[in-house]
Amino acid sequence: MAGLEDLYREIILDHYRTPRNRGELDAPAVSAEGHNPLCGDEIRIFVDVQDGVVTDVRFNGSGCSISQSSASMMTSAIKGKPVDQVKAIVKKFKSMMTVDEDESPVDESLNLGDLEALQGVVKFPVRIKCATLGWNTLLDALTTAGQ
Amino acid sequence: MSLDVASIRKDFPVLHRLINDKPLVYLDSANTSQKPQVVIDALANFMANGYAPINRSAYQLAAEATDLFEGTRTALAKFINAPKAHEVIFTKNATEALNLVILSWGRANMKAGDTVLLTHMEHHANIVPWHMLVAERGIQLRWIPLTSDGQLDLSNLDSLLQGVKVFSFTAMSNVLGTINPVQQLCAAAHKAGALAIVDACQSVPHQLTDVQAWDADFVTFSSHKMCGPSGVGVLWGREALLEALPPFLGGGNMIADVRLDGFTTAELPAKFEAGTPAIAEVIALGAAVRYLDNLGMANIRRHEIEMSTYVLNSLTERFGDDITIHGPTNPELRGATFSFAFRGIHPHDLSQVLDQSNVCVRAGHHCAKPLMRILGANATARASFYLYNTQQEADMLADALDSASDIF
Ligand SMILES: Cc1ncc(COP(=O)(O)O)c(C=O)c1O
Numbered sequence: 314m315a316g317l318e319d320l321y322r323e324i325i326l327d328h329y330r331t332p333r334n335r336g337e338l339d340a341p342a343v344s345a346e347g348h349n350p351l352c353g354d355e356i357r358i359f360v361d362v363q364d365g366v367v368t369d370v371r372f373n374g375s376g377c378s379i380s381q382s383s384a385s386m387m388t389s390a391i392k393g394k395p396v397d398q399v400k401a402i403v404k405k406f407k408s409m410m411t412v413d414e415d416e417s418p419v420d421e422s423l424n425l426g427d428l429e430a431l432q433g434v435v436k437f438p439v440r441i442k443c444a445t446l447g448w449n450t451l452l453d454a455l456t457t458a459g460q
Numbered sequence: 461m462s463l464d465v466a467s468i469r470k471d472f473p474v475l476h477r478l479i480n481d482k483p484l485v486y487l488d489s490a491n492t493s494q495k496p497q498v499v500i501d502a503l504a505n506f507m508a509n510g511y512a513p514i515n516r517s518a519y520q521l522a523a524e525a526t527d528l529f530e531g532t533r534t535a536l537a538k539f540i541n542a543p544k545a546h547e548v549i550f551t552k553n554a555t556e557a558l559n560l561v562i563l564s565w566g567r568a569n570m571k572a573g574d575t576v577l578l579t580h581m582e583h584h585a586n587i588v589p590w591h592m593l594v595a596e597r598g599i600q601l602r603w604i605p606l607t608s609d610g611q612l613d614l615s616n617l618d619s620l621l622q623g624v625k626v627f628s629f630t631a632m633s634n635v636l637g638t639i640n641p642v643q644q645l646c647a648a649a650h651k652a653g654a655l656a657i658v659d660a661c662q663s664v665p666h667q668l669t670d671v672q673a674w675d676a677d678f679v680t681f682s683s684h685k686m687c688g689p690s691g692v693g694v695l696w697g698r699e700a701l702l703e704a705l706p707p708f709l710g711g712g713n714m715i716a717d718v719r720l721d722g723f724t725t726a727e728l729p730a731k732f733e734a735g736t737p738a739i740a741e742v743i744a745l746g747a748a749v750r751y752l753d754n755l756g757m758a759n760i761r762r763h764e765i766e767m768s769t770y771v772l773n774s775l776t777e778r779f780g781d782d783i784t785i786h787g788p789t790n791p792e793l794r795g796a797t798f799s800f801a802f803r804g805i806h807p808h809d810l811s812q813v814l815d816q817s818n819v820c821v822r823a824g825h826h827c828a829k830p831l832m833r834i835l836g837a838n839a840t841a842r843a844s845f846y847l848y849n850t851q852q853e854a855d856m857l858a859d860a861l862d863s864a865s866d867i868f
Contacts, residue, residue: 317816321809321867352808353825353838375838377808378868443808 319433320440321378328427329378334388336371343457346374347450349442354380358450362458366395372447379431379440384447386428391451396460403448410434410441463755463763469848471496471751485819485853485860490634490662490797490844492684495748499687502747506740514739515713515730529739532746533729539749540679541670542696546728549695549702550737554661555585557680557695560708560732561657562589562628565678568706570625572598577624577654579604579612579640580834581633584827586659590628604629606834610636610787617645621652628656631663635826635835635842636787637768637794639663646675655701661685665752665846666795667761671696687752688745691738702728709734760847764796767845771798771854778858779803786835796845799826799835802861805868807841813867814841817860 338344342361348354354376361369370392372384387406391399401420406428407413434444469475472494477484486494512525530545537545551557566589570576576590580603593599602620605613610633621627627649632639642658649656657678660669665686671679678701683692697705707714707725711734716724725731752760768791775783775798784801788794802810807823814821822842825832832838843857 317813317867320812326868351824353829353832354808355838377806379808437812440808440812 315433315436319436322430322433324427324430325378325382328382328385332372332381332385334371334385334392335373337373338369338371342369343454345450345453345457347446347453349376349380349446351442352377354443354446356380356384356447356450358384358447358454360451360454360458362396362455362460365397365460366393367391367399368393370451376446377440377443379434379443380446383428383431383444386431387447387451390426390428396455399451399455403452406431406448407445410445412441412445461756461759462766463759463847465763465848465850468755469850471498472848473497473500475848479818482818485817485856487843487845487849487853487857488820488822489665489685489846489849490795490842491822492690493665493687493846494848495689496687496751498747498751499689499744503689503740503744506743511740513736525739525743528743528746529737532742532749535746535749535753536694539669539753540664540696541672543672544699547696547699547702549697549729549732550742551693551695551732552691552738553684553693554659554680554682555693557693558585558657558659559589560695561678561680561697561705562586562593564705564708565626565655565701566590566593566597566599568704570597570599573600574625575600575602575623577602577604577620577627577629577649579629580606581610581612581636581638581831582628582630582828583634583659583661584829585661586628586630586657587830606636606831609789610638611793612638612640612645614641614644617648618652621648621654624649624652624654626655626657627652628659630659630661632660632666632795632797633787633828633831634662634797635799635828635831635840637797637799638787639667639794642674642676646677650675662795662797666757666764668757677701683741683745683748686745686748688748689738689741691741692745695732699728702732705732707731707734711735755847763847764845765791767796767849767851767854768794770851771796771843771845774851774854775800775858779861783861786840796849797842798844799840799842801837801840803865803868805864807839809868810841810861810864813864814857814860817856817863819843819857819860821857 338359344359356374359371408419512521514526646656658676660681664681679696684690714734786799811823
């Protein structure tokens with residue numbers, strides 16, 4: 314049986330207790346809202362895209378330690394990066410979560426850094442949706458931003 | 461007579477299962493209940509030795525199956541004190557039973573501007589079909605608010621009921637545990653000229669049901685929450701109302717005649733039972749009804765009052781302000797279903813930690829999102845106790861809760 318220490322790694326709890334980039338952004342930034350219909354978790358992701366670069370990103374909402382810490386780590390990982398690279402990170406992360414749907418190759422050279430700590434979530438399949446909530450919402454926000 | 465819980469537990473095979481060498485502590489019966497051996501046997505026996513279609517064939521095997529199937533209907537009618545067995549309609553689940561009555565009755569009888577009274581503690585199954593009628597017919601919804609301890613605030617009931625065509629409400633909240641005064645609510649509905657629909661999904665498994673004493677018009681519930689198999693729901697309705705109600709699903713079994721230019725409906729109950737039903741499951745539900753009846757619903761209710769008393773006292777004594785238990789504090793006014801918040805730990809994280817001790821609780825919105833918003837939460841953890849649960853299990857829940865604090 315997978316132990317809780319696989320799930321609740323210290324770095325995850327740290328992001329949960331002290332979330333990074335929590336808050337909102339004003340226009341011209343855009344936002345998207347995501348729900349986990351099973352558990353009621355809600356998240357809103359704000360992105361500011363300038364000249365193809367995610368210059369700023371914030372999130373708010375409420376949810377479990379996994380959804381909140383995953384969103385927090387995500388914002389740290391993508392802030393200041395070009396949209397192309399952000400999308401590659403999203404792809405790599407979803408692939409790690411075993412929910413990457415499209416066929417294009419994953420950039421194996423990408424280093425997910427702290428996000429690797431979420432690897433253990435895969436051993437708790439019902440929590441995968443928690444971990445990916447912010448990421449799917451980010452993709453929606455990028456679409457809204459015309460990306 | 462008090463329940464012999466130790467002996468009851470012997471009837472439920474799954475309660476003896478060890479998971480990772482530890483016993484199972486099943487506290488999710490408000491979601492779905494476990495099954496006693498008699499129900500498992502009824503299902504397996506019928507599948508092995510008696511399986512046949514019902515209603516349509518002359519051979520003995522089919523006649524036996526029909527008798528068993530109709531035997532459940534008769535047993536259920538007696539169990540809920542329905543005047544007539546053919547007023548008991550089998551559906552797929554309580555959700556389908558609610559959709560049947562809401563949509564069929566609503567489409568036949570409601571027009572733009574007509575008003576329905578609901579409560580803030582309804583399950584989505586008694587909300588969404590009404591929203592569908594709002595979109596389809598332009599009807600209006602009105603809501604009974606709650607008091608701070610999770611009871612219906614009935615102080616303005618009569619004015620809320622003014623001009624209302626239907627009052628549809630739960631007999632017991634699946635989130636708060638609150639038991640509503642069904643008889644009083646039906647009487648108030650009728651005084652205002654409204655129809656009374658009772659969602660009895662959480663109530664029928666846990667206490668005596670008497671649809672005539674309630675004076676309800678329609679009552680719905682599910683087999684799987686009352687020790688029966690999943691796949692079966694029940695709609696009870698007054699004969700005259702069911703006669704007047706248009707059919708919901710069309711197809712085989714529900715017709716008297718079909719021509720190229722139309723159809724006529726069968727008599728009750730077939731009129732509302734289109735297609736092949738869950739034959740084996742209905743038959744096994746009969747075994748569940750007899751099982752509960754033998755134990756005595758009043759005894760089960762007494763056990764759950766004792767459980768509620770113990771759970772409320774022991775959790776508040778042990779955790780004080782660290783735990784918030786929603787719903788009434790008086791065990792007489794509630795079932796043994798407890799939604800709670802604990803030390804600010806998110807319900808999902810809490811249920812994950814409890815799972816390490818095989819303590820099974822539900823975390824989420826419990827299909828009652830409007831109520832969740834009123835409670836100011838996206839989700840709660842919910843522990844629900846039934847006839848097979850013990851005080852020792854309540855203690856194991858408390859121990860497991862304590863261990864969650866070590867992580868968060
Ligand atoms: C109060 C209430 N109504 C309706 C339902 C729906 O029952 P089912 O899912 O069996 O259709 C439930 C089940 O959770 C319930 O608790």
